[in-house]
Amino acid sequence: NAGVMQNPRHLVRRRGQEARLRCSPMKGHSHVYWYRQLPEEGLKFMVYLQKENIIDESGMPKERFSAEFPKEGPSILRIQQVVRGDSAAYFCASSPLRARNSYEQYFGPGTRLTVT
Amino acid sequence: EDKVVQSPLSLVVHEGDTVTLNCSYEVTNFRSLLWYKQEKKAPTFLFMLTSSGIEKKSGRLSSILDKKELSSILNITATQTGDSAIYLCAAPYSGGGADGLTFGKGTHLIIQP
Numbered sequence: 155n156a157g158v159m160q161n162p163r164h165l166v167r168r169r170g171q172e173a174r175l176r177c178s179p180m181k182g183h184s185h186v187y188w189y190r191q192l193p194e195e196g197l198k199f200m201v202y203l204q205k206e207n208i209i210d211e212s213g214m215p216k217e218r219f220s221a222e223f224p225k226e227g228p229s230i231l232r233i234q235q236v237v238r239g240d241s242a243a244y245f246c247a248s249s250p251l252r253a254r255n256s257y258e259q260y261f262g263p264g265t266r267l268t269v270t
Numbered sequence: 271e272d273k274v275v276q277s278p279l280s281l282v283v284h285e286g287d288t289v290t291l292n293c294s295y296e297v298t299n300f301r302s303l304l305w306y307k308q309e310k311k312a313p314t315f316l317f318m319l320t321s322s323g324i325e326k327k328s329g330r331l332s333s334i335l336d337k338k339e340l341s342s343i344l345n346i347t348a349t350q351t352g353d354s355a356i357y358l359c360a361a362p363y364s365g366g367g368a369d370g371l372t373f374g375k376g377t378h379l380i381i382q383p
Binding site: 198261 | 274301302304306311312313314315318358360362363370371372373374375376
């Protein structure tokens, strides 16, 4: 059973370009979460999605960032007009249909975004 | 705002030593506390704790929750170099019905041979 997959693993963008990060959840998982880890900081929650629905995007910057999880295909985190401050590791996690009191999330290897 | 604080931020010990890592939390609607181990890449799940005073154990690792003190500890006995990692503590985010996790900054554990 393959784990959570993310690609690319490393992404370099110039300021002003767009970055697209992809996440394929574990087989059978229908919940996807995106986190950002800045240097010297802990993981910060960004957005929680189920298929075709954004459930909570309260951790996502209001501008330039968007996320989707279409019916078919991976979840995409999109950052438009990247700036140097967007340089970070972006992790995706997935979990199965919510069992009562179950909050386990399984993480992908992350995408390290570098903005030059 | 929910907060998870871990201590120490870094720890260097010798192989064979026992270590205790600390996590304290301030969460509006506490449901559970989770521990993860992060090596070079993905955090891997270790434990989820929901009930106070009940120890969860996996090999040389164990963890316990104290709801009265709003804290948890992670113990590793007979440490090995392979235990070197960042250990993360997290609690489900209590805002707006989300299920995201609020993480501490982690404890960077280094085991010297």
